Amino acid sequence: MSFLAAHLSRVKPSATLAVTQKARDIRATGRKVMDLSAGEPDFDTPDNIKQAAIEAIRRGETKYPPVPGIVPLRQAISDKFRNENRLEYKPEQVIVGTGGKQILYNAFAATLDPGDEVLIPAPYWVSYPEMVMLNRGEPRIVDCPIETGFRLTPEALEAAITPKTKWLLLNSPSNPSGAGYSADQLRAIGEVLLRHPDVWVLTDDMYEHLLYTDEPFATIAEVEPRLKDRTLTMNGVSKTYAMTGWRIGYAAGPDILVKAMTMIQGQQTSGACTIAQWAAVEALTGPQDFVETSKQAFRERRDLVVSMLNQANGIDCPLPEGAFYVYPSCAGTIGKRAPSGRTIETDEDFVSELLDAEGVAVVHGSAFGLGPNFRISYATSTEVLEEACTRIQRFCNALN
Known part of the structure; x- marks a missing residue:
């Protein structure tokens, strides 16, 4: 009799957390990695919210x-x-x-x-x-x-x-x-x-x-x-x-x-x-100014990423209505050979080769139930996004 519950065999670890950890591991070797896998705003929590937490501690709300x-x-x-x-x-x-x-x-x-x-x-x-x-x-x-x-x-x-x-x-x-x-x-x-x-x-x-x-x-x-x-x-x-x-x-x-x-x-x-x-x-x-400010920043980043990805060979990136993700198709890259010599057969192959060749971490679409696509989180700085998208363009141009 197995010690662990049988239904656990049906469950997989989070693909997004796995990619994020792989990016951390590569970064720990000293190599630069552009991590676009995590769905987390890069902005800090507004000061008024942090202050409310500090005041709660001082009041003994513990x-x-x-x-x-x-x-x-x-x-x-x-x-x-x-x-x-x-x-x-x-x-x-x-x-x-x-x-x-x-x-x-x-x-x-x-x-x-x-x-x-x-x-x-x-x-x-x-x-x-x-x-x-x-x-x-x-x-x-x-x-x-x-x-x-x-x-x-x-x-x-x-x-x-x-x-x-x-x-x-x-x-x-x-x-x-x-x-x-x-x-x-x-x-x-x-x-x-x-x-x-x-x-x-x-x-x-x-x-x-x-x-x-x-x-x-x-x-x-x-x-x-x-x-x-x-x-x-x-x-x-x-x-x-x-x-x-x-x-x-x-x-x-x-x-x-x-x-x-x-x-x-x-x-x-x-x-x-x-x-x-x-x-x-x-x-x-409290004040809601932060909501509109961050929303405007995300909208500008979305437009930048969509434009740059649609200039990459084999990539088709729709314009999303919201959140801070794009979900482009990489169908145009399937069957092509990566710089490593490996043939790209799936979206998982695409993201793996992209990480190895260019140090850009994204998440394969099959983890989200629909491929061949990949997910990019644009919840990071414009400078990082520009560099990452440039690397994706370079990777796609190197496929043959």
């Missing part, structure tokens, strides 16, 4: 917090949903976790029985299917190719739903593609879901404030209120306020689900760090 989050933060989140998303949630319908990952994981832990299916549009964030499998569910991947703008269509959704479907997981703007859903597109998806009353929606809105279209951000419970009673709306402070290390995610949804998630969290980690929670209160209620 004891166990309530499991679902301190009341001022849950109230601030409730106000944020009302003011920004036109969604009414009581503070009691809000839960705060140690990052968005814990929110997602606990939602699956609270609802999935063996054999239950979760619909996951591909390309997807690498952790989605693994979290489903860790909770003994079945990820059902729905391909959303470049022809659909990497977005789920109502027709594809309808075809994917089975009697075992328990959740649809939506992420807008998307990691890894940057694709965003408009209100009309979400409304069309909602029409399908209304015909299937047993399917719930888990919407990951972590990149809400990094949307570059003229149309405002929309979330599905907002545009289709009839789905609100079976929707969990998840968000966090990591990307918007450059607070990745503070580990604060949150969600709001129906009482029955939030209570179940709170029970699980109470037996798992208890409440998130009190100091980080007080910092998150300031993030949500």
Whole structure:
């Protein structure tokens, strides 16, 4: 009998973390590496947020917090949903976790029985299917190719739903593609879901404030209120306020689900760090100048990267609507020979040869469920992006 649980054999380590570690290892040898693999803003957390954390420490806010989050933060989140998303949630319908990952994981832990299916549009964030499998569910991947703008269509959704479907997981703007859903597109998806009353929606809105279209951000419970009673709306402070290390995610949804998630969290980690929670209160209620400033910087970087990649032989890079990723196709490089003499047969070969030849670390698209593509994070300086894209152009020009 194996000591480890059998279902762990189905789960893979995070590809993005693996690439980031490989880049660190190469850098430790003294070689320069341009790391475009990590999905982390390069900006520092705003000073007013850091100051709020310092003041919380001085006030002695260092004891166990309530499991679902301190009341001022849950109230601030409730106000944020009302003011920004036109969604009414009581503070009691809000839960705060140690990052968005814990929110997602606990939602699956609270609802999935063996054999239950979760619909996951591909390309997807690498952790989605693994979290489903860790909770003994079945990820059902729905391909959303470049022809659909990497977005789920109502027709594809309808075809994917089975009697075992328990959740649809939506992420807008998307990691890894940057694709965003408009209100009309979400409304069309909602029409399908209304015909299937047993399917719930888990919407990951972590990149809400990094949307570059003229149309405002929309979330599905907002545009289709009839789905609100079976929707969990998840968000966090990591990307918007450059607070990745503070580990604060949150969600709001129906009482029955939030209570179940709170029970699980109470037996798992208890409440998130009190100091980080007080910092998150300031993030949500304090000055918001940083949000627009960083958004403008990311938009300029996006435009630079898309332009330079589309000048590389064999690369086709669509213009994403949001987040801080591009998801170009490298199909035009498949079958060509790299400077090492190796033939590129997959997107994983492409990113491996690129790292070895030019010291540029990106993540292969097959890790996100759809290739041949690769993901670049442009959450780094313009100088680094220009140099990295120049190296990618040089690498592609050297293929034959």
